[in-house]
Amino acid sequence: MPDSNCQKASAASSHTQPPSQSQQHVPQQHAQQQQYVTQQQFIQQAQQAQKQIQQAQQMQQQMQQAQQMQHMQQQAQQMQQQSQQQPQQMQQQSQQQHQQMRQQSQQQPQQAQSGLEGGPLYQAKLPYPPVKAMCENRTYAFAMLDNVGGNNSEISAVSLYFYNHLRTASCAEIASCFHHVSIVEMHHLEIFGTLALQLGVDPRLWTRSRNQMVYWTPRYNQYPVELSKLLTNAIQGEEKAIEKYQYQIEHIEDCNIVENLKRIILDEQIHIQVFQDLYQRYVSSC
Numbered sequence: 014m015p016d017s018n019c020q021k022a023s024a025a026s027s028h029t030q031p032p033s034q035s036q037q038h039v040p041q042q043h044a045q046q047q048q049y050v051t052q053q054q055f056i057q058q059a060q061q062a063q064k065q066i067q068q069a070q071q072m073q074q075q076m077q078q079a080q081q082m083q084h085m086q087q088q089a090q091q092m093q094q095q096s097q098q099q100p101q102q103m104q105q106q107s108q109q110q111h112q113q114m115r116q117q118s119q120q121q122p123q124q125a126q127s128g129l130e131g132g133p134l135y136q137a138k139l140p141y142p143p144v145k146a147m148c149e150n151r152t153y154a155f156a157m158l159d160n161v162g163g164n165n166s167e168i169s170a171v172s173l174y175f176y177n178h179l180r181t182a183s184c185a186e187i188a189s190c191f192h193h194v195s196i197v198e199m200h201h202l203e204i205f206g207t208l209a210l211q212l213g214v215d216p217r218l219w220t221r222s223r224n225q226m227v228y229w230t231p232r233y234n235q236y237p238v239e240l241s242k243l244l245t246n247a248i249q250g251e252e253k254a255i256e257k258y259q260y261q262i263e264h265i266e267d268c269n270i271v272e273n274l275k276r277i278i279l280d281e282q283i284h285i286q287v288f289q290d291l292y293q294r295y296v297s298s299c
């Protein structure tokens with residue numbers, strides 16, 4: 014029995030013996046291996062992560078390139094659209110201009126006819142003679158200068174009709190008449206001024222009176238506002254102008270001056286008719 018006990022004891026003692034050195038290295042190696050594996054895995058994971066980052070960067074670059082390409086394509090499309098639209102716009106503009114020119118060419122004869130047929134007439138149909146005095150003549154020169162800047166003068170008519178045009182603005186027809194007649198009077202002013210210069214005097218808005226040069230003044234005019242008086246004043250001014258020009262025709266021997274005076278008288282007579290017509294329709298009929 015003691016032997017069996019001893020066997021048990023030895024068996025028991027065999028289980029409690031400390032491990033040998035080789036047996037001690039096994040766990041350490043295992044742990045080192047595990048650590049190595051873990052490090053390798055970490056490195057692999059890091060490498061994978063780096064690859065993923067690189068892939069993401071490449072994708073981002075590709076997306077940027079794609080966006081740039083898309084932007085360039087859009088610009089190309091816009092340029093193409095503009096290049097297509099520009100000829101259309103130019104064609105439309107040229108068509109509009111052509112239409113406007115055609116409308117104007119159609120309107121111009123109508124406007125010209127309105128002065129000759131049916132519509133109001135503000136000047137005679139006869140053409141104006143050339144403005145060319147025969148030679149310098151101071152007497153004739155001062156006569157023409159008085160038609161420019163004297164009391165009874167073309168500049169007096171222009172300024173009076175400008176005023177009448179403003180004062181009759183409530184009636185478009187009367188205002189328009191004074192406007193158009195004033196333009197004709199400006200032409201007369203130019204003719205007399207040209208003659209005065211050709212004949213040898215300085216064509217300012219002035220005249221010679223009692224051996225002195227006297228500048229024109231708006232005080233020469235009367236400015237009635239009431240329509241009947243306004244029209245009567247205009248008619249009387251035209252009549253005085255005709256009377257003055259007829260006197261000059263009788264005393265001037267320069268045929269070119271005479272021709273111009275006669276032609277201008279024709280206009281003044283039409284102006285009288287225009288104002289008398291207005292008077293009958295806007296004053297007498299009321």
Ligand SMILES: [Fe+2]
Pocket residue numbers: 167170197198201254277281
């Ligand atoms: Fe006149």
